[in-house]
Amino acid sequence: MLAWRFHQTGPIENLQPEEVPLPEPGPGEALVRIHYAALNPADRYLVQGQYPRAAKPPFTPGRDACGVIEQPAAAGRLPKGTRVVLLGGDTGIATPGALAQYAAIPEQWLAPLPEGWREEEGAAAPLVALTAWQGLVDRGALQPGETVLITGASGGVGTAAVILAKALGARVFALSRSTEKRQQLEKLGADATFDSEAEDLEKQIKAAAGDQPPSLIIENLGGPYLQRCITMAGYGARIMVIGLLAGLKSEVQIGLLIHKCLRIQGMSVSSYTAEEAQKAFKGIVETLQKCGDPWPIDKIFTPAQPYEAFAHLDSGPLGKVLVDFRK
Ligand SMILES: NC(=O)c1ccc[n+]([C@@H]2O[C@H](COP(=O)([O-])OP(=O)(O)OC[C@H]3O[C@@H](n4cnc5c(N)ncnc54)[C@H](OP(=O)(O)O)[C@@H]3O)[C@@H](O)[C@H]2O)c1
Numbered sequence: 001m002l003a004w005r006f007h008q009t010g011p012i013e014n015l016q017p018e019e020v021p022l023p024e025p026g027p028g029e030a031l032v033r034i035h036y037a038a039l040n041p042a043d044r045y046l047v048q049g050q051y052p053r054a055a056k057p058p059f060t061p062g063r064d065a066c067g068v069i070e071q072p073a074a075a076g077r078l079p080k081g082t083r084v085v086l087l088g089g090d091t092g093i094a095t096p097g098a099l100a101q102y103a104a105i106p107e108q109w110l111a112p113l114p115e116g117w118r119e120e121e122g123a124a125a126p127l128v129a130l131t132a133w134q135g136l137v138d139r140g141a142l143q144p145g146e147t148v149l150i151t152g153a154s155g156g157v158g159t160a161a162v163i164l165a166k167a168l169g170a171r172v173f174a175l176s177r178s179t180e181k182r183q184q185l186e187k188l189g190a191d192a193t194f195d196s197e198a199e200d201l202e203k204q205i206k207a208a209a210g211d212q213p214p215s216l217i218i219e220n221l222g223g224p225y226l227q228r229c230i231t232m233a234g235y236g237a238r239i240m241v242i243g244l245l246a247g248l249k250s251e252v253q254i255g256l257l258i259h260k261c262l263r264i265q266g267m268s269v270s271s272y273t274a275e276e277a278q279k280a281f282k283g284i285v286e287t288l289q290k291c292g293d294p295w296p297i298d299k300i301f302t303p304a305q306p307y308e309a310f311a312h313l314d315s316g317p318l319g320k321v322l323v324d325f326r327k
Contacts, residue, residue: 144169223247
């Protein structure tokens with residue numbers, strides 16, 4: 001079969017399509033014929049050797065996919081031919097991932113493709129939607145009517161957070177550096193959008209929020225944005241630290257943190273157990289039924305284009321970047 005594989009950690013060019021033997025499913029694993037896989041920044045960190053718990057090369061990354069059960073797990077619940085989505089686990093981190101024509105995946109981390117979903121959406125949504133769900137619901141305890149501020153809102157996690165927060169009844173403020181993407185975020189449900197690089201961003205947020213400043217912040221950027229979020233947060237707000245695209249380190253004003261009684265919480269979608277991920281995914285599917293819009297997918301690449309696909313992910317797409325492994 002064809003798989004994207006790297007033999008040495010380093011630049012993304014190390015990831016190349018190559019012919020490899022079909023994976024042999026172990027106990028509790030199903031063999032899945034992958035139809036679509038989605039890219040995540042974590043795949044790049046893995047190739048670069050910057051991801052904790054990663055397997056040693058040669059290795060195939062890929063944590064998001066939709067496909068069909070080719071060989072069911074022994075005594076499993078999902079029969080041959082079931083269309084499935086991948087919800088996480090060690091696949092693409094410690095065991096070979098889904099950027100391939102086939103993957104052996106523990107059945108507990110698979111869910112049937114939800115009714116009414118296209119296969120492309122089944123590959124695009126799970127990891128980012130589960131991440132956003134953990135930040136909004138499981139850790140963020142979002143209540144309807146709250147103001148949610150989302151940094152890096154045009155990305156995979158960001159768009160998922162915009163869609164889900166809106167469907168859960170929040171007022172949504174979304175940040176992006178691009179005018180065009182801010183317009184698209186409003187179409188996805190953001191009540192107001194802001195330029196993340198505006199010098200007076202904090203003032204703009206204060207004016208737009210009125211007497212309801214952000215009480216929950218989904219923070220995808222890190223670097224200087226953590227302190228900017230502290231300034232924009234209302235009294236007692238929760239700041240969910242999810243990503244670090246703008247920098248690994250932040251300097252924060254501790255006085256403000258104390259004065260506003262803020263809670264800053266790191267969170268990781270990988271902390272979900274299989275049972276928790278299945279429960280969260282059920283919540284996501286039910287919540288999305290209320291909005292009914294298609295999941296944002298930016299571009300679909302062929303298996304011959306690993307470098308182009310990751311370059312596109314780096315360029316700041318709106319929504320997900322997929323690879324079509326059907327051929
Ligand atoms: N904690 C977890 O469990 C978890 C799970 C999934 C992902 N993550 C992390 O969360 C972060 C976001 O992931 P993602 O998949 O949403 O990423 P993504 O799809 O690459 O998008 C993030 C968006 O952030 C903006 N951005 C990127 N670099 C920026 C910079 N230097 N300054 C300001 N804005 C910048 C871009 O939007 P504009 O160009 O529109 O501004 C980009 O579209 C990543 O660090 C990822 O590793 C964490």
